[in-house]
Amino acid sequence: MNEPDGKATEDSGYLLSWLWRKYLHRHKWLLIASSVLMAIEGSTLGLVAWMMEPMFDQAFAPGNQSALWAVGLIFAGIFFMRAVTSIGHKVMMTTASQRASADLRMDLLGRLMFQDNAFHQTHPPGYLIQRTQSDVQAINGVWQSFITGAGRDFISLIALLAVAINVDWRWTVVACIGTPLLILPSVVAQRFVRRRAREARDLGAKIATLLDEIFHGIVPTKLNLLEKYQATKFRNWTSRLVRAEVRATAGSSSIAAMVDITAGIGFFCVLLYGGGEIVAGEKTVGQFMSFFTALGMMFEPLRRLAGLSGRWQVAAAAIERLKELVEAEPTIQSPTSPKPAPKGVPQITFDDVHLSYGDVKVLDGASFVAEAGKTTAIVGASGAGKSTIFNVLTRLVDPQSGSSVVGGAKTDSLSLHDLRALFSVVSQEAMLFDDTVRENIVLDKENVTDKQLNEILKAAHVADFLPKLANGLDTEVGPRGTNLSGGQRQRVVIARALLRDTPILLLDEATSALDTRSETVVQAALDELSSGRTTLVIAHRLSTVREADKIVVMDKGKVVDQGTHDDLLARGGIYAELYQLQFNTKGETAEARALRPVANLAAEPTSAPKSLITRLLGRFGVRH
Secondary structure (H helix, E strand, O other): OOOOHHHHHHHHHHHHHHHHHHOHHHHHHHHHHHHHHHHHHHHHHHHHHHOHHHHHHHHHOOOOHHHHHHHHHHHHHHHHHHHHHHHHHHHHHHHHHHHHHHHHHHHHHHHHHOOOHHHHHHOOHHHHHHHHHHHHHHHHHHHHHHHHHHHHHHHHHHHHHHHHHHHOHHHHHHHOOOOHHHHHHHHHHHHHHHHHHHHHHHHHHHHHHHHHHHHHOHHHHHHOOOHHHHHHHHHHHHHHHHHHHHHHHHHHHHHHHHHHHHHHHHHHHHHHHHHHHHHOOOOOHHHHHHHHHHHHHHHHHHHHHHHHHHHHHHHHHHHHHHHHHHHOOOOOOOOOOOEOOOOOOOOEEEEEEEEEEOOEEEEEEEEEEEOOOOEEEEEOOOOOOHHHHHHHHOOOOOOOEEEEEEOOEEHHHEOHHHHHOOEEEEEOOOOOOOOEHHHHHHOOOOOOOHHHHHHHHHHOOOOOOHHHOOOHHHOEOOHHHOOOOHHHHHHHHHHHHHHHOOOEEEEEOOOOOOOHHHHHHHHHHHHHHHOOOEEEEEOOOHHHOOOOOEEEEEEOOEEEEEEOHHHHHHHOOHHHHHHHHHHOOOOOOHHHHHOOOHHHOOOHHHHHHHHHHHHHHHHOOOOO
């Protein structure tokens, strides 16, 4: 919600109503029970003020010892009751608020994880972390102040006001003469606090995003000597956050300060007006003390309530952001009446698929068939649309026209759960969680036997390096798997995919970041994984796709050619050009290229860079 500041009062009521309907009503019985205790605690201040009159007029003035004992015991009982009810309602209210905050966090995380790629491209991780953690904490902090203090203070205010009116309603009117002076400044201050709080929330999200980028990119930061640059950037954002927080606190404090000014005016007027009646004998000292005590106690809860008004504006800014995220509907959703998932190993068909991001065409009528149980490679220059094929197939993004079909069913006719359960993905970035090797392989799978796990570890070549790890399968892999090498991480991901045992395998540059030795091991594991599955492979290194059953060549979002490795080389075209660039085979006949030993292909990509280095060295008169 981004309503104008002029609607701050409407917004507050609406946001509180939303918070109650969505989360707090689940704990209504706790809230009701604690509210009763809160009412009792709040009324005790009124009882204390009310007892001032009999203490002065019936005990002190006449020197009545028995009355003094009675008044003393009543005071002790009042404070004992206040202590017990205070503990009870605070524990109950805190339990309700913490549970409601936990519900909000879990609901928010669930909603965010189901959002599509377009959402996450415009909402960076740091922003979402700030919303899930800091904003919810801000709400919880203020809400605890509300439920453990605001209700009690409001009831205290009513009780004390009743005592003051009971003593003399005219004195009460005189004491409140300065109250109208609060209204306009308070409204202005609340608007100011809400604006500054919004600014602070947004700056906090930007800082969280910056920190996420720094710590996840700590290696390139060090290698590019960017420590000072990043520190300066962080310092600038933090300075702006400090200014915003200080201004918000100043605005919030000014609301409470206005109550002090009003209290001073009220006390002054009552002393002048009421003091004259005491001197004239029209009122007793006990009545004045009862009224004065009620008045003195009344302004303290009023002051706290006024300060809470400012803090609520801070919480409201956080609730606005959270409400937007909780109620944001994913643009990609399961159909209302999904078809059953296809059985067996399916064929994949792309039929005239068009996809654009704004004015940029990513797929321009892409069409091809990946036959069931076979390996289909997708090659092309960067930006040709290869990875988008995977995104469309798994419905991370939906095309504007055309269709993708899996096992005879259009992908948008299946539930998202059933569709994505058909795929295992192994990509260049082997994503591991900060947990043990075992947990990274098993994840949510239940009842995995030791025999089954050992077979998978062997097939994925994870068993080859397990003896070198300190705790074997129970070794912590570190954040994003940083305690393992690139090849080891890939093999863990392959083991995970083997355990999932899905009919379709998607390989996205799965070996491009590995050295030759690791690539050989990982490629052997991938061969084991792809057996009996429909496999789609994205690769820049053509040595990894030579043996594919079909190679689909893409250029500028279009499928421009397809066939086997030998067929594509014989026809010439983009694939042959890519092959020449990688392997420096210009001038060779098709027959000579076809006879090149497969085993040498892994080493061949280095020939082009070597010749380039030789030419560069030659320009400087250096023989190589």
